[in-house]
Amino acid sequence: MGLRTWATTTLAFLAATVSTVDINVKSKGGNKTSIIPYGLMHEDINNAGDGGIYAELIRNRAFQGSNLYPVSLSGWSPVNGAGLSIKHLTVPLSKALTASMNVAVDSMGSKAVGFSNDGFWGMDVQRQRYTGSFYVRGSYKGAFTASLQSAITDESYGSVTVESNAKKNEWVRHKFTLVPKKDAPSSNNTFAITFDPAGVSGGSLDFNLISLFPPTYKGRENGLRVDLAEAFAALDPKFLRFPGGNALEGPDLANPWRWNETIGPLKDRPGRPGVWNYQTSDGLGLVEYLHWCDDMNLEPITVLAIHSGLALDGAYIKESDLGPWVEDALNEIEFVRGATSTPYGNLRASLGYPKPWNLKYVEVGNEDWLAGRPAGFDSYLTYRFEAFTTAIKKKYPDIQVIASPSVFDGMTIPAPAAGDYHPYRQPDNFFNEFHLLDHLSKDNLTLVGEFASVHPNGGIDWAGNLHPFPWWIGGVGEAIFMISTERNGDRILGTTYAPMLRNMNRWQWSACMIEFEADIKKTTLSTSYHVFKLISTHTITHTLPTTPTSNSSSLFFVAGMDEDSGGLVWKGANYNTTNHEATPVSVKFEGLRKDATAELTLLTSSAGPFGFNDPSKGNNVVVTTTKTLSAGKNGAFEFSMPELSVAVLDTDVSGHGRKERRSQRRYPPALDRKAMGTKK
Numbered sequence: 151m152g153l154r155t156w157a158t159t160t161l162a163f164l165a166a167t168v169s170t171v172d173i174n175v176k177s178k179g180g181n182k183t184s185i186i187p188y189g190l191m192h193e194d195i196n197n198a199g200d201g202g203i204y205a206e207l208i209r210n211r212a213f214q215g216s217n218l219y220p221v222s223l224s225g226w227s228p229v230n231g232a233g234l235s236i237k238h239l240t241v242p243l244s245k246a247l248t249a250s251m252n253v254a255v256d257s258m259g260s261k262a263v264g265f266s267n268d269g270f271w272g273m274d275v276q277r278q279r280y281t282g283s284f285y286v287r288g289s290y291k292g293a294f295t296a297s298l299q300s301a302i303t304d305e306s307y308g309s310v311t312v313e314s315n316a317k318k319n320e321w322v323r324h325k326f327t328l329v330p331k332k333d334a335p336s337s338n339n340t341f342a343i344t345f346d347p348a349g350v351s352g353g354s355l356d357f358n359l360i361s362l363f364p365p366t367y368k369g370r371e372n373g374l375r376v377d378l379a380e381a382f383a384a385l386d387p388k389f390l391r392f393p394g395g396n397a398l399e400g401p402d403l404a405n406p407w408r409w410n411e412t413i414g415p416l417k418d419r420p421g422r423p424g425v426w427n428y429q430t431s432d433g434l435g436l437v438e439y440l441h442w443c444d445d446m447n448l449e450p451i452t453v454l455a456i457h458s459g460l461a462l463d464g465a466y467i468k469e470s471d472l473g474p475w476v477e478d479a480l481n482e483i484e485f486v487r488g489a490t491s492t493p494y495g496n497l498r499a500s501l502g503y504p505k506p507w508n509l510k511y512v513e514v515g516n517e518d519w520l521a522g523r524p525a526g527f528d529s530y531l532t533y534r535f536e537a538f539t540t541a542i543k544k545k546y547p548d549i550q551v552i553a554s555p556s557v558f559d560g561m562t563i564p565a566p567a568a569g570d571y572h573p574y575r576q577p578d579n580f581f582n583e584f585h586l587l588d589h590l591s592k593d594n595l596t597l598v599g600e601f602a603s604v605h606p607n608g609g610i611d612w613a614g615n616l617h618p619f620p621w622w623i624g625g626v627g628e629a630i631f632m633i634s635t636e637r638n639g640d641r642i643l644g645t646t647y648a649p650m651l652r653n654m655n656r657w658q659w660s661a662c663m664i665e666f667e668a669d670i671k672k673t674t675l676s677t678s679y680h681v682f683k684l685i686s687t688h689t690i691t692h693t694l695p696t697t698p699t700s701n702s703s704s705l706f707f708v709a710g711m712d713e714d715s716g717g718l719v720w721k722g723a724n725y726n727t728t729n730h731e732a733t734p735v736s737v738k739f740e741g742l743r744k745d746a747t748a749e750l751t752l753l754t755s756s757a758g759p760f761g762f763n764d765p766s767k768g769n770n771v772v773v774t775t776t777k778t779l780s781a782g783k784n785g786a787f788e789f790s791m792p793e794l795s796v797a798v799l800d801t802d803v804s805g806h807g808r809k810e811r812r813s814q815r816r817y818p819p820a821l822d823r824k825a826m827g828t829k830k
C-alpha cells in the first residue's frame with residue numbers, strides 16, 4: 151500500500167469514527183421526576199455502623215452477646231495485672247445488659263490498675279473534646295483516671311481524673327470529658343480506665359457500658375463520625391433507607407431487627423446478632439437514624455423498612471401467626487409519626503422527642519423474593535405483603551408503601567404500591583440493560599434501594615469473584631444505570647448505592663462508596679463515590695426530550711432542568727468506543743440565550759478501566775476536569791468525551807447558592823400523585 155492510499159484510508163476511517171453526536175434538547179415536554187432522586191442506604195455490614203459511621207470508639211462496650219456471638223472480653227486488656235472476667239451478676243446493669251466486666255484487684259500494690267480497650271482496630275486521637283462515661287458497681291474510695299495513649303509506646307496523649315461515686319451494691323454512672331494535649335501520630339491507640347487498688351473494698355469492681363465519643367456530626371449526642379457523615383452530606387442526598395438490607399431480616403426469626411429494642415437509653419438496648427458475622431450494639435438505633443435524616447437536611451422522607459416476617463435463613467411467619475408482626479409494624483410507624491396522644495407517639499415523647507417525624511415511605515421487608523425461595527417468596531405474594539400493606543394504607547393513607555421485590559423479580563405489584571429493584575451487576579450488564587427501566591409502565595413505581603457494579607465483566611460468580619475494589623469501568627457502568635433511572639424519573643422513586651461503607655479491617659462486601667478505618671487520614675472515596683456525587687449533585691426535577699432520543703452506541707445521556715435554579719442540565723456517560731477514540735458531543739438547548747455559558751465537569755480515569763482508589767496508597771485515579779463553555783454560533787455547547795468518561799453540563803453557572811436554594815425549597819407535603827402515576 152502506497153503512502154497516499156494509506157493516508158486516504160486512515161482519514162476516511164477517522165471521519166467515520168469521530169462524527170459528532172449532535173443532541174438537541176427541547177424546551178418543552180418531558181416529565182416531572184421524583185423529588186427524591188438520590189439518597190443513602192445504611193445497614194450494619196462491613197462494620198459500617200459499629201466501628202463505622204456510629205462514632206462510638208469503644209469496641210464491645212457493653213459485653214453484648216447472643217447464641218451466635220457469645221459474650222466475650224474481646225477488645226479489652228488488663229492494665230498492671232488486674233484480673234478481668236465476664237460476670238452475669240444477679241443485679242445486672244439492666245434487663246438488656248446482663249453481662250459485665252469484673253476487675254479483680256486482690257492483693258495488688260499501690261500501682262494504678264484497670265483495663266484498656268483497643269477500639270475498632272485502633273482509635274483516632276486528636277486535640278479535641280472526647281465525651282465518655284462508664285457504669286461501676288462496688289465500693290471504691292478515690293478517683294478513676296480515664297486516658298488515651300499509644301498502643302505502641304505507652305505515651306499518654308491526655309487523661310482526666312474522675313472522682314468516684316461508686317457504691318457497694320449499686321450501678322453508678324460516671325461521666326467525663328477528655329481533651330488530649332497532642333494529636334497522636336497514628337491510630338494505634340488505646341483508651342484506659344485505671345484506679346487505685348487500695349481504695350477498693352471487696353476485692354473487685356464491676357464495670358459496664360464504657361463509652362467514649364469524639365466530637366460528632368452536628369454535635370449530636372450518641373451521633374455520627376464526622377468525616378464519614380460529611381462525605382455523605384456532600385452527595386446532596388434526599389433520603390435514607392434503613393436499617394437494611396439483610397440486617398433488617400435478621401439471621402433467623404428469633405432475631406429480627408426489633409425497632410423497640412433500639413430506642414431509649416443505651417443501657418436498655420440489648421444489641422443483636424447481626425447477619426454479617428458480628429454482634430451489633432444497636433447504639434445506632436431508630437431515633438439515631440431519624441436524627442441522621444434531620445442533621446443531613448434530608449427532606450423528611452425516610453425509607454424505613456419494616457420487618458415482613460421473613461428471616462435471612464429463609465424461615466417465614468405463617469399466615470395465622472402474622473397478626474402480631476403487622477401490629478408491631480404499625481406500632482413502629484406510630485412511634486415515628488404518631489401524635490403524642492397515641493400510645494407509641496407518647497412513648498416517643500417520653501424519650502424526649504414530642505415532635506413527630508415526617509415519615510412518607512415505608513418498605514415492607516427486604517428482598518422478600520430471595521431468602522427461602524420459592525416458599526418464602528410465595529408467602530409474600532400470597533399473604534405477607536397484602537397483610538402489611540392493607541393495614542398500613544388503612545391507618546396511614548398518605549404513606550407510599552414499597553414492596554421489597556421489583557417488577558423485575560417476578561412480582562405484580564398492586565398500584566399504588568411501589569417495588570424495589572436491586573441491580574448488583576457487571577458494568578457490561580448496565581450497558582446492555584440501559585433500556586430496561588423504559589419498560590416500567592406508569593403504574594410500576596420503583597425504588598432503586600440498592601445498586602452497584604460488583605463483578606468484573608466476564609461472568610457473575612456469587613461464590614467469590616467480587617471485584618476487590620470499586621473500579622473505574624464499574625463506575626462508568628453505574629453512571630449509565632443512574633442515567634437510565636433519571637430518564638425514567640417519573641417512575642423511579644429514588645436511587646441509592648449499596649453498601650455505602652467498608653471498614654478495611656473487617657468487611658463482607660468490597661463494593662462501597664467509602665473505605666475507612668480508625669485513622670481518619672485513611673478515609674478513601676471510591677471511584678463509585680466520585681461518579682455518584684457528580685450525578686447526584688446536579689438535580690434534574692423535570693426531564694426534557696432530546697433528539698436523538700437515545701444513545702449513539704457508546705454514549706448514554708439524559709437532559710432536563712432543575713426548576714429551582716432554572717439550570718438546564720445534560721448528563722452523559724461514554725462507554726467503550728470502537729477504537730478507544732473520544733466522542734465529540736454537541737448539546738444544544740432549545741431557547742437558550744445566545745450568550746449563555748455552561749459548566750462542564752468531566753470525569754476520567756488516570757489508570758484505565760481497571761484503575762481503583764486504593765486505601766493503602768491514598769491515590770485517586772479519578773481525574774476531574776471543569777471548564778466553562780460558551781454556546782457557539784449555532785447555540786450548541788461542544789466538547790469531547792473520552793472513552794470511559796462521565797460528564798455533566800449545567801447552565802446554572804452562577805454559583806448563586808445551589809445549596810441555599812435547596813434549604814429554602816418547599817416540597818409539596820406529599821408527592822405529586824399525578825406525576826407519580828398513582829390513582830387517588
Ligand SMILES: *[C@@H]1O[C@H](CO)[C@@H](O)[C@H](O)[C@H]1NC(C)=O
Nearest residue numbers: 180181637640693694695696
Ligand atoms: C416521559 O415519560 C414517558 C413515559 O412515562 C416516556 O415515554 C417519555 O420518553 C418520557 N420523556 C422524557 C423526556 O423523559
Ligand SMILES: *[C@@H]1O[C@H](CO)[C@@H](O)[C@H](O)[C@H]1NC(C)=O
Nearest residue numbers: 271272302336337338667669
Ligand atoms: C498500627 O495499626 C495499623 C492498623 O491501623 C497496623 O497495620 C500496624 O501494624 C500498627 N502498627 C504497629 C506498630 O502496631
Ligand SMILES: *[C@@H]1O[C@H](CO)[C@@H](O)[C@H](O)[C@H]1NC(C)=O
Nearest residue numbers: 408409410411474475477478
Ligand atoms: C419489642 O417488641 C417485640 C415484638 O412485639 C416484643 O416481643 C418484645 O418483648 C419487645 N421488647 C421490649 C424490650 O419491649
Ligand SMILES: *[C@@H]1O[C@H](CO)[C@@H](O)[C@H](O)[C@H]1NC(C)=O
Nearest residue numbers: 557561562563591592593594
Ligand atoms: C405494571 O403496571 C401495569 C399497569 O400499568 C400493570 O398492569 C402490571 O401488572 C404492572 N407490572 C407488574 C409486574 O407489576
Ligand SMILES: *[C@@H]1O[C@H](CO)[C@@H](O)[C@H](O)[C@H]1NC(C)=O
Nearest residue numbers: 578581607608623725726759
Ligand atoms: C468494554 O471494555 C472492557 C475492557 O475495558 C471489557 O471488559 C468489556 O467487556 C467491554 N464491553 C463492551 C460491551 O464492549
Ligand SMILES: CC(=O)N[C@H]1CO[C@H](CO)[C@@H](O)[C@@H]1O
Nearest residue numbers: 581582584585700701702703
Ligand atoms: C446499549 C444500547 O442501548 N445500545 C443501543 C444504542 O442505540 C442503538 C441504535 O442507535 C441500538 O442498536 C443499541 O442497542
